[in-house]
Amino acid sequence: MRQHVNPLSKYFDEIEIIPHLNEIFEDSRLPLHVDIGSAAGDFLFDLASENTNWNYLGIEIREKLANHSKLRLKDFSMNNLYFAFGNANNIFSNPDYQFITNYMASISFNFPDPWFKKKHYKRRVIQPDLINFLSNSMKKGSLIFIKTDIKELFDFMHLIISNNVNFIKLDYKKFSPSESFNPNQIKTTREKYVISSKTYIFENIYIKI
Numbered sequence: 001m002r003q004h005v006n007p008l009s010k011y012f013d014e015i016e017i018i019p020h021l022n023e024i025f026e027d028s029r030l031p032l033h034v035d036i037g038s039a040a041g042d043f044l045f046d047l048a049s050e051n052t053n054w055n056y057l058g059i060e061i062r063e064k065l066a067n068h069s070k071l072r073l074k075d076f077s078m079n080n081l082y083f084a085f086g087n088a089n090n091i092f093s094n095p096d097y098q099f100i101t102n103y104m105a106s107i108s109f110n111f112p113d114p115w116f117k118k119k120h121y122k123r124r125v126i127q128p129d130l131i132n133f134l135s136n137s138m139k140k141g142s143l144i145f146i147k148t149d150i151k152e153l154f155d156f157m158h159l160i161i162s163n164n165v166n167f168i169k170l171d172y173k174k175f176s177p178s179e180s181f182n183p184n185q186i187k188t189t190r191e192k193y194v195i196s197s198k199t200y201i202f203e204n205i206y207i208k209i
């Protein structure tokens, strides 16, 4: 399987239909967490089975991984989890999908693809347009979580988010994981690998004001 796909390819211009939340979750009034780059879905399967008082939506650009997550979901009777295939940037630039961000309590970008070459920075998922869209559509008090082991990418993402006046970095002392989408601090697949290789993890949380 290819490790990376070019998110700017025309292939991703067409967006999968994501039904309204009351069609995909048993109780659409539960707080919604969206994970961008949900890969094979392990992290969200763990979260959704432990925290039945939250709804989880994973968005993944690699079709095989998204389909794998969807097939796996059919084998479990979980009514607080949903996976969508597509480029998060295209999904969120489509006004039809504003309902997702309107309802969202939080969104995570865990170990996004780094795209190291400068000419490829535009393929990185966190871009000013995406953050502007989130800032215009997320509720006050909702949260953005970013995590990576690559300092240069962390600085890039931090600069874009903090340039938006509607987001401020949250003081970790004021953050209580128990009230978040991940109360038991479950690790993502990439995170487990990074921890095992003893590499430092950079992370921030931003709050919409």
Ligand SMILES: C[S@@+](CC[C@H](N)C(=O)[O-])C[C@H]1O[C@@H](n2cnc3c(N)ncnc32)[C@H](O)[C@@H]1O
Binding pocket: 005, 007, 036, 037, 038, 039, 040, 059, 060, 061, 062, 065, 086, 087, 088, 089, 109, 110, 111, 112, 113, 125, 188, 189, 190, 191
């Ligand atoms: C390095 S992996 C990390 C996977 C997972 N978040 C983790 O921490 O284990 C990055 C994932 O983001 C996906 N991805 C990259 N760009 C994306 C985009 N624009 N929209 C949705 N998914 C994206 C990749 O296909 C890949 O599965």
